[in-house]
Amino acid sequence: MNDYLCMRHLEAVEQESEEIEHIIQYEKRPGLERPHPRETRVTTMAISSQPPPDSSQASIGRARMNRNVQPFPASMLDHCTVCLEEQLFSQAIALLSSGLTSGTCTSRPSQVPPIPHLALLATVAVHPSLTTRTADPTKPQAADDALRYLRHVSRLLSPRAAGLDKAFHFTAGSDRNDRSKRAKDRKSETAEVLPIDDANTIRSRYVDQESIWSNADDFWSVVGWAFNCSVKYKHRWQRWRAWLECMLEVLEADLHERTVDGTVTDSLLAQYLLPIGQGRNSKRRLMRAILANGSTKSLAEFNEIWRNETRLAKTTTQTANKKRKLDLDNDEFGDYFDESDEDSPATTARRSRSATAFSSRKASRQPSGDEDEGSEDESTVFDNSGMLGVEAFSGIDSIALRQRIVALLVRFCSTAPQLLLDVEDLFDLYTEFIRPLRLAAFEQFVVPMRAYLSIDSQCSLIQMLLRPLLTSSAPTYDANALTQADFECCYAPFTASTTSAVDNAKVSLLIEGLMRLLWRTGNLQITPRLRKLMGAGIEDRQARVEFDGRRKTGLKAMEDEEAVLAMQASGERLRSVLDLCAT
Template structure:
């Protein structure tokens, strides 16, 4: 009904028909709630979750976040009550109460616990707690990640569109994303670090302790089917519509024994878990993931951070942060302070993940922002290397040749030198894409000298390494050589 009303009259001047805001909050909960997704075999419930997601996507596309009321609907209860405890069990007011008081509409409350005590907006502390938990799921709970992934994609579409809308009229501080940043607080740098911990959540015990599940037992699988004898012994509840007692309707076990759900369960139980491929985690089973963790074998490569889809969403969040800070430095941080925090968290990342952020397959930052971030990251890595300190933050070919290309990392070891090589390559690509490169001898000499001194630095590092550390250094050496070959290819094209 909602979808039909939304699309009726398209192509005419008639306004779109949409429900009150609390319906959007309710539907957003259904899209990810485990009782409608990963903890049920009921096909009707799973279809309801998919339909709710599809409807919200239609609203964003056809009406927009601000005009539809999504911005007002997608507010976390605790974020609007800063003087209360963060303990979710202490929350006594629900989303409907807030809607009646603050969203200024006169509509009947939704009589469902998924709109009140089980609502996502009431259960989660704030947006960043959900982000951290979702990215933890991308590493250790792939079945939950499939639902959180589509929810995050929807939220990023809404946040981006709303931010650009406010940018046009100069009211960035009133944007939805600025409101989510306000929940972090203004008590210093440490509270702002929480954003980066959420964006880089990696499923480790510390990350899971800080960003835990939204709903109790969320990661468990579907409930087992009840046998016929158990169903006969089940006492049927009384139906009293006048007093809001719906009997067995809405019972979590209802529909579990339908033929459709039984067939679905039999098919899923016989399916073989797929192996983890190169970064695409959409087919990863929890069984295969658990077997890896059980043997205490740490995930490596992009898999350590949830694969390519997870990393793509992480970079989109970083880009959104940069965009807001560039548009309104006083709303949260100015870009220099933001990149300083980026440096603190990105520099120690594993090499494969570090490379994804600093030299991505597709740029996620505009040229000026990427250049500024790279130059900030260079400072700690080139310290002690003899490279001149450059603080102007304006990238030119002359600056590239004199301050970055010909140097190795200040410390020994293959990992740091591979990181320097990847960042030099990223700057070279950036200049190439923006027409800032001119083919000349000095450019080739600077790049070749850098390649040579980094190789020598690694070759003369006298520390002996064994086991995982030795493997890490070998992989760093291969990545450094691959980066050098790509830079030589760019120079050959330029010539």
């Protein structure tokens, strides 16, 4: 029996590794949407008569071993640390992985490295000099290995026991440009909160001045910049998307564990929400980060994490033709210490434990440490000003990640509203941002193909969106639980308060969403009254749409045409649901 269980577990771990590798391979192929693991993507809205699984448990419902944890053996840790300092990341990760998975089918604890090692790997997984700004094929592979290891840690162990809640700690800072000061502050804060002996330290620029934890102001700065990249810088989004997915797995698992233990105030998400102020305007920053769309305003608020992050790798021709002068008086060293040699063995040695005083002075003059001079590839930069629908938010995958963050905030607020907002206020803030969205994007945010919110939360969100859109003749509905009688009385037969095609299409989509929720919970009964009211509502919304005599062109004309088609399609789906449920 033990051999059988061992074999089953190894098969599960191998399958998980294949899924992550599958994700990474898709991320390396531009222009392709990554299918969700173990899920077949459909192009139309799926109708299910069964209630969906509780989305609050969707991500943490994976097989989690929650094994006991013990420190990494000193001798192996020292060897691993040397590899990390010499930037032999894949070799170090191979050692760490062996300690994580060895003895899986026994009572032997998993071996995890100290906090600085985990923090460094999170930087390695996404740093531009190791991913999109290097021509060395071994560096992106090391970044993939780092991401894979962190995901295995988060799925096999409790984030708290593994130390991920302490390793993934941002240093809040108000001055984005003073990076060296923040790095120094982070080191002193870490020393105060998490005492670490010298044996566990790593002398690497990816631990201090180049660390994501000291370069980003907070988690929401990263979220905003990552979603800006999803629209404006596709090559960077490929890396940020995988990093965000890993972070969300950790946040979800940690919040679940803290909720069970009654220690939500100590959760990693609670730490990330600390820099958010108390006022409503301060909390709007959360939604601006989640809905960042690459606009000029959004880029001004959520800018790059590392200097010149979006630059691509220099070509061989650029490097060969580049000439730099030698001017020692002005600290211009020509080709000496050139960035093309930044990761050479000699340069790496200078940054290791035997670093010289001169290399330290050089590092202090160039805190960013790896700024390439390659030009930005214009083909990877887009203007979203004319984009319609989901492409304004970089497509379905990007929107799904945004919804996942909102669902995480909903679970947090339902458990500890005093730490941020109650759920109703959170939805009020959320709807303020998504109500004005163009129709196709609006549809994906409020009635998505895969919902991350629970049925009750989804119902509350839809009703909150409907209230200001519905005509004044519709009765006000403020109850928490929606019944079919309430649906018939307050929603089904009504139009929007305006003659706008967009507003009436949104009302139709929201009413369709409520009807589907009633069906999924088994509370929808097809009666002659329901058919009559639904038919009247569909016809009245289409008849309500009026166009003035002026001929519309450009974006406005496209929006109106899109709205009319969407409203007609929604009406047909509503009738189809009635016919299907009646059989």
